[in-house]
Amino acid sequence: MNALYSLLFVFLLVLIPLFGVGAAHINSFFGASLPYTAFIIFIVGFAYKVINWGKSPVPFRIPTTGGQFKSFDPTMFKQNKYDCPQTGAQTFVRMVLEVFAFRSLFRNTEVSLHETKDGPVVAYKSSKWLWLFAITFHYSFFIIALRHLRLFLEPVPFFVNGLEFIDGILQIGAPTMYLADAGLVAGVLLLAGRRLINPRVNYFSYVSDYFPLFLILAIALSGIYMRYYAVVDVVAIKELTMGLVAFKYVTPENIDVSFYVHIFLVSCLMVYFPFSKLMHFPGVFLSPTRNMPNDTRAKHHVNPWNPDIKPHAYADYEKEFGVPMAEAGLPLDNPENGKAPEEKA
Numbered sequence: 001m002n003a004l005y006s007l008l009f010v011f012l013l014v015l016i017p018l019f020g021v022g023a024a025h026i027n028s029f030f031g032a033s034l035p036y037t038a039f040i041i042f043i044v045g046f047a048y049k050v051i052n053w054g055k056s057p058v059p060f061r062i063p064t065t066g067g068q069f070k071s072f073d074p075t076m077f078k079q080n081k082y083d084c085p086q087t088g089a090q091t092f093v094r095m096v097l098e099v100f101a102f103r104s105l106f107r108n109t110e111v112s113l114h115e116t117k118d119g120p121v122v123a124y125k126s127s128k129w130l131w132l133f134a135i136t137f138h139y140s141f142f143i144i145a146l147r148h149l150r151l152f153l154e155p156v157p158f159f160v161n162g163l164e165f166i167d168g169i170l171q172i173g174a175p176t177m178y179l180a181d182a183g184l185v186a187g188v189l190l191l192a193g194r195r196l197i198n199p200r201v202n203y204f205s206y207v208s209d210y211f212p213l214f215l216i217l218a219i220a221l222s223g224i225y226m227r228y229y230a231v232v233d234v235v236a237i238k239e240l241t242m243g244l245v246a247f248k249y250v251t252p253e254n255i256d257v258s259f260y261v262h263i264f265l266v267s268c269l270m271v272y273f274p275f276s277k278l279m280h281f282p283g284v285f286l287s288p289t290r291n292m293p294n295d296t297r298a299k300h301h302v303n304p305w306n307p308d309i310k311p312h313a314y315a316d317y318e319k320e321f322g323v324p325m326a327e328a329g330l331p332l333d334n335p336e337n338g339k340a341p342e343e344k345a
């Protein structure tokens with residue numbers, strides 16, 4: 001049901017620019033006002049969340065570890081540097097592997113019950129499918145986003161041209177099919193399929209899980225439609241996008257309505273992004289369970305919230321309160337402390 005609601009909602013979103021541009025011809029609204037507003041909401045919302053997270057105090061070291069801590073005698077147990085990092089450099093490598101290779105997801109396991117002659121036993125086995133779907137999806141998205149820089153930069157940077165060449169290296173069809181297009185669509189379908197088919201995952205999948213997947217799928221399909229079927233006038237579109245960059249809006253005449261559908265859906269994604277689970281993108285960098293070295297047993301950390309209480313040893317305490325203690329008949333380590341100052345003299 002949640003999947004159906006999300007799908008329906010994305011359908012309705014597609015209808016808005018189809019009518020708005022196709023029938024009502026309010027091109028400048030869909031081509032400029034809306035993308036600008038969406039971009040501002042995206043930047044402000046994103047920054048607000050990140051700054052708020054950045055300001056949250058993290059007084060303790062709380063990294064999640066999954067390996068051997070460095071032992072006193074290093075010949076005894078080998079430290080697992082990237083599952084139990086103890087220095088800044090090891091933590092950095094752990095973060096790089098997490099961000100670029102989704103390493104913790106790679107270690108994913110699946111639990112199942114197995115019947116044996118002594119009754120059922122719980123078994124854990126490695127499960128790489130989710131990792132494979134996720135990595136396909138994210139890398140395809142990333143490559144497409146980088147390739148899109150061609151529309152916003154003049155001259156086009158060399159790495160964008162290089163990426164375009166590699167992405168189309170199979171030279172299938174005309175215009176050449178991009179591998180990342182196939183990867184993005186396959187990735188989204190596999191991730192959505194997993195939520196639909198696996199009963200346990202389906203049970204805790206909400207509209208907020210399906211909606212971004214279907215929205216991204218619709219963005220990808222409208223892009224693919226533009227490139228391979230409508231064969232849109234990219235020169236006219238670049239005139240528009242460069243106008244947006246330079247704050248000089250122009251509405252070229254011969255832009256297909258599919259472009260407005262594409263950019264409208266992207267605007268929806270930008271507005272939705274800061275308020276959604278998609279914020280895991282900046283979140284991974286700010287996650288104290290990942291970005292901290294596990295060095296509590298090697299270094300002394302003082303909670304910065306602690307009140308500034310000076311140490312007060314018992315000997316000093318006795319010097320201060322020795323007289324009333326002696327009067328009350330309490331035993332003293334140093335009987336001199338029980339004497340009044342004039343007695344001492």
Ligand code: HEM
Pocket residue numbers: 141144147148151178180181184219220221222223224226227228232234237241259262263266269
């Ligand atoms: C979430 C962001 C976006 C995604 C996931 C996305 C996805 C895609 C995909 C999959 C394609 C098919 C061809 C290709 O891979 O290049 C495409 C094409 C296209 N996209 Fe996007 N897009 C996004 C944002 C934008 C934006 C912001 C614009 C411009 C304002 C834009 C303009 C275009 C154009 C003009 C094409 C056709 C390119 C051609 O014919 O070669 N896209 N998009």
